[in-house]
Amino acid sequence: QVQLVESGGGLVQAGGSLRLSCAVSGTISSINTMSWYRQAPGKQRELVAVITSGGSTNYADSVKGRFTISRDNDKTTVRLQMKDLKLEDTARYYCTASRWSTTYWGKGTLVTVSS
Secondary structure, three states: OEEEEEEOOEEEEOOOOEEEEEEEEEOOOOEEEEEEEEEOOOOOOEEEEEEOOOOOEEEOOOOOOOEEEEEOOOOOEEEEEEOOOOHHHOEEEEEEEEEOOEEEEOOOEEEEEEO
16 A cells, blocks of 8 residues: 655735645555646646656646656655746646556645736
8 A cells, every 4th residue: 555645735815836745655665656646626636747657757738847746765755846837737736656567646736826
């Protein structure tokens, strides 16, 4: 089992920055891919950023150049640095960790971007 707890969400003005963190615990050793997803009100959940066990990253087109995903080498923390936030970035952000064929999810942290 893997447990994930997100933090760092809040209210920020457009153009501002936030850093989300995800504390990971449990059976960490076999975790490969770690990701951030988000779900805006009335919209489907979407993949925001991915980091593989080898450190490769990939981003949704909508956040490229503005968001950066990173993780500690021991995989106990994964972060999402967000800058130049836009109104459309408002959503609940979820951290995930994939271990073998199972993906574990946190409960999310809410990010609200105001004008």
